[in-house]
Amino acid sequence: MAYKYFPQTEEDIQQMLKVAGVQTLADLYAEVPEELKLNRDYDIPSEMSEVEIRKHFQALGEKNRQLVCFAGGGVYDHYTPSVINYITQRSEFLTSYTPYQAEISQGTLQYIFEYQTLMADLTGMDISNASMYDGATATAEAMMMAVASAKKKNKVLVSAALNPAVIRVVETYAKYHGVDIQLIPTLNGATDKAALQAELQKGESAGVIIGQPNYYGIVEDLSGVADMCHEQKALLVINAPASTLAALKTPGEWGADIAVGDAQSLGLPLSFGGPYLGYFCAKEALIRKMPGRIVGGTTDHNGKRTFVLTMQAREQHIRRQKATSNICSNQGIMTLMVTIYMSLMGPQGLKEVNEQSYAGAHYLYDELLKTGKFTPAFEGQTFFNEFVVKTTLDVDKLQEKLLQNGILGGLKPEVMVNGQWSTANGQIMFAVTEQRSKAEIDKLVELIKEA
Amino acid sequence: MNNTFYGTLIFELSKKGRKGYSLPANEFKQYSIPAEISRQSPTLLPEADEQTVVRHYTNMSNNNFGVDTGFYPLGSCTMKYNPKINEENASHPAFQGLHPLAPACAVQGALEVYYNTQKILSELGGMSEFTLNPFAGAHGELTGLMVIRNYHMKRGDLKRTKIIIPDSAHGTNPASAAVCGLEVVEVKSTADGTVDVEDLKPLLNDEVAGMMMTNPNTLGIFETKIPEIAKLVHDCGGLMYYDGANLNPLLGVCRPGDMGFDVMHINLHKTFSTPHGGGGPGAGPIGVRAGLEAYLPNPQVKKADDGTFYVHYDKDSLGSISGFFGNYAVVLRAYTFLLSAGKEQFAKMGSLAVLNANYIKESLKDCYELPIQGLCKHEFVFNGLIDKSQHVTTLDVAKRLLDYGFHAPTIYFPLLFHEALMIEPTETESKDTIDAFIEVMRKIAKEAAEDPEMVKSAPHCTPITRCDDVKAVKEPKLTYKAYL
Numbered sequence: 017m018a019y020k021y022f023p024q025t026e027e028d029i030q031q032m033l034k035v036a037g038v039q040t041l042a043d044l045y046a047e048v049p050e051e052l053k054l055n056r057d058y059d060i061p062s063e064m065s066e067v068e069i070r071k072h073f074q075a076l077g078e079k080n081r082q083l084v085c086f087a088g089g090g091v092y093d094h095y096t097p098s099v100i101n102y103i104t105q106r107s108e109f110l111t112s113y114t115p116y117q118a119e120i121s122q123g124t125l126q127y128i129f130e131y132q133t134l135m136a137d138l139t140g141m142d143i144s145n146a147s148m149y150d151g152a153t154a155t156a157e158a159m160m161m162a163v164a165s166a167k168k169k170n171k172v173l174v175s176a177a178l179n180p181a182v183i184r185v186v187e188t189y190a191k192y193h194g195v196d197i198q199l200i201p202t203l204n205g206a207t208d209k210a211a212l213q214a215e216l217q218k219g220e221s222a223g224v225i226i227g228q229p230n231y232y233g234i235v236e237d238l239s240g241v242a243d244m245c246h247e248q249k250a251l252l253v254i255n256a257p258a259s260t261l262a263a264l265k266t267p268g269e270w271g272a273d274i275a276v277g278d279a280q281s282l283g284l285p286l287s288f289g290g291p292y293l294g295y296f297c298a299k300e301a302l303i304r305k306m307p308g309r310i311v312g313g314t315t316d317h318n319g320k321r322t323f324v325l326t327m328q329a330r331e332q333h334i335r336r337q338k339a340t341s342n343i344c345s346n347q348g349i350m351t352l353m354v355t356i357y358m359s360l361m362g363p364q365g366l367k368e369v370n371e372q373s374y375a376g377a378h379y380l381y382d383e384l385l386k387t388g389k390f391t392p393a394f395e396g397q398t399f400f401n402e403f404v405v406k407t408t409l410d411v412d413k414l415q416e417k418l419l420q421n422g423i424l425g426g427l428k429p430e431v432m433v434n435g436q437w438s439t440a441n442g443q444i445m446f447a448v449t450e451q452r453s454k455a456e457i458d459k460l461v462e463l464i465k466e467a
Numbered sequence: 468m469n470n471t472f473y474g475t476l477i478f479e480l481s482k483k484g485r486k487g488y489s490l491p492a493n494e495f496k497q498y499s500i501p502a503e504i505s506r507q508s509p510t511l512l513p514e515a516d517e518q519t520v521v522r523h524y525t526n527m528s529n530n531n532f533g534v535d536t537g538f539y540p541l542g543s544c545t546m547k548y549n550p551k552i553n554e555e556n557a558s559h560p561a562f563q564g565l566h567p568l569a570p571a572c573a574v575q576g577a578l579e580v581y582y583n584t585q586k587i588l589s590e591l592g593g594m595s596e597f598t599l600n601p602f603a604g605a606h607g608e609l610t611g612l613m614v615i616r617n618y619h620m621k622r623g624d625l626k627r628t629k630i631i632i633p634d635s636a637h638g639t640n641p642a643s644a645a646v647c648g649l650e651v652v653e654v655k656s657t658a659d660g661t662v663d664v665e666d667l668k669p670l671l672n673d674e675v676a677g678m679m680m681t682n683p684n685t686l687g688i689f690e691t692k693i694p695e696i697a698k699l700v701h702d703c704g705g706l707m708y709y710d711g712a713n714l715n716p717l718l719g720v721c722r723p724g725d726m727g728f729d730v731m732h733i734n735l736h737k738t739f740s741t742p743h744g745g746g747g748p749g750a751g752p753i754g755v756r757a758g759l760e761a762y763l764p765n766p767q768v769k770k771a772d773d774g775t776f777y778v779h780y781d782k783d784s785l786g787s788i789s790g791f792f793g794n795y796a797v798v799l800r801a802y803t804f805l806l807s808a809g810k811e812q813f814a815k816m817g818s819l820a821v822l823n824a825n826y827i828k829e830s831l832k833d834c835y836e837l838p839i840q841g842l843c844k845h846e847f848v849f850n851g852l853i854d855k856s857q858h859v860t861t862l863d864v865a866k867r868l869l870d871y872g873f874h875a876p877t878i879y880f881p882l883l884f885h886e887a888l889m890i891e892p893t894e895t896e897s898k899d900t901i902d903a904f905i906e907v908m909r910k911i912a913k914e915a916a917e918d919p920e921m922v923k924s925a926p927h928c929t930p931i932t933r934c935d936d937v938k939a940v941k942e943p944k945l946t947y948k949a950y951l
Contacts, residue, residue, distance in 0.1 A: 063809030077561025188786030289791025
């Protein structure tokens, strides 16, 4: 029986076998040792028609709950303009390969160049690569780059207020790459700058990684931190959720050498954790050490302005084991999504998104405190669109009640206690985006009042 | 694809006062972001209306070539057709809005897809268990090597820090090994491009963590000595890693697990039909044999006795290599493909890909130099034109192909031949398309003899001509600021 993705007819197969010099399809594997052959059917489901696949997905989809989202933890339920999915489904973009053949890939190369411009601009840095897998792996790459840039220093300091999901990935890479990671403790939910200073002064650290806003939603006061790092020849890496960069003092303004993070917040759907996009920006002096693909402008033989993959001498397919990273892709179509998002939103749109997210979160915070069931977890700290509160309520029961009412309520924040991450601390963490209306927030608060 | 060059950048279309979005009114105006935490510098973000943005990216896309435009004979990249129902499911509304930190009870359907995909891949690979967390092939390699290192560390065997890699391997293999803190030891190839077992033997000792191989190798040759190689590596205490970039031809015939491999990765964007997206996102799931399951990265997805699915963090895991569950929407696409093909079509998939490759090879070997004779698997390598008297290079042939509406093959890889031109057609190309490709390749060989300058200056019909790569490096222009 024919199959819709196999175009060969029986007649084609017979003609081609003749040219190939064999009798049957099985003969094409004549050299494969018999004992290696499977010689049985795979034990997997039988083929399904589109009609059956659609029904199967519908049934699976019904096992998922569609919830009003007040969860963050590094992943935010922002608005995705309809244009994005429409354009990214264009198969000239979607089904293309990495743009090595510049003559027939200007579309891909051009949007990557736009992306690099926009991302460098948002972070306040000089340059950007063409994107990486996600914010966590981009941070791990920054950790390795800091060590590669420093001579004979093998330690990187990581703020314990950085998202623990990111810390875990950085620690995994460090363990196998042979880098020492030291966590800098928090003070009232923010990086303890005195502890950081003391650790830096030992002169052993190649880099420092800090989240801004940090995992608990706090906008940290990083004044003086860049000087502290640079005095000890350590690179400052700031990890920021990309959307906030349009509103908050940028990594560049704080004096960072590298800015990394997840750009999911720039219009990418939640999509159960991926694909997202890790951005990686740096000061120009670090260009030769930067991991990942880079697109640059040049001209063709007729003098037209064109774009190509450039600085490939750093990359794995040239340098093999001496490469700066093993990464040999970028997030392609996600890069396009983020670029279209920024083009549509413009400076005013991103300003509004941030203002509304900030304002909604502060409204919820104030309303929660008014119930008398919550107290601030970090008194006196400035937060952005996510915050932690302490509660007298049973957090598990509260989350369950909200879930029954169609709401994905707050997350239980992870806190480092005696070297172990723990969520059993009577705290809850809420995030608000421009997609949360006053009515939704008021309903959340009402449900909590009843709890 | 449109051969008229577009070339405009979004910044050049920006006009102050235009707007491309709509948001609800701010209902909480009593709160505003304090000035002391606000960004000081203005942004370069463009101001454009919706139609301007849509036309801009549509025009840009017209200067791009994709699988839906035409044939990609790109060796080792398995550029097969990307089914459209995969896309429908990738943005399925019942999955697209799921937060990765939602409780398991609210995402049972999503976890079931993940679990079922693990199970099907395990059967196809001959492995015990899979993780879908790695984001790409290279990320899968790195994760797989971490499994191998973790295995030795858990046994307290800390001196195993060397990894053996053939000289014909994909460039990512040594790079992944280096990131994983392993020292690369290269094993030579024999004249037919397969691993030289005699060269391998003296390299094996108690410092070897394992060996990375792909089979068929990057020349498209099946490594028939694989049982012997696996035994040698296992006998010295190492583990065998399978680079799944070349898995496609094995479908329906044999499995890496049955060849003695302990850890493997799969490129969902190659073998399992998900789009390459101009560079990503792909996905690089890894599988392990029995006994290594616990070492897979966290989080892990498991099925409970009552049939529900849950997220598990194993204390013996190598750690986390991703924030959450990898490129999940890519998994949705691959799962759709696994269901569509089923056991019936996977049984034939590999042999049809191999048939297409051998047909091209036999049809062109009188014009292009075939360094290794005999059956190939999914791909094969020519060492440029047979007639090299006009100094027309592999690069020139590749560029001339663009004029005829074909993508170029992989060129100058593997490094074993100076003029390598590596062709992989996949099973989704018809005989008609392949015949047209063969005809053009023969025509280019003729052009190279009769009008070499024309071939050397190709392409002529594409939106732009060859670019100045040296200038791009010497005068770097990496953002639009360089043009202001």
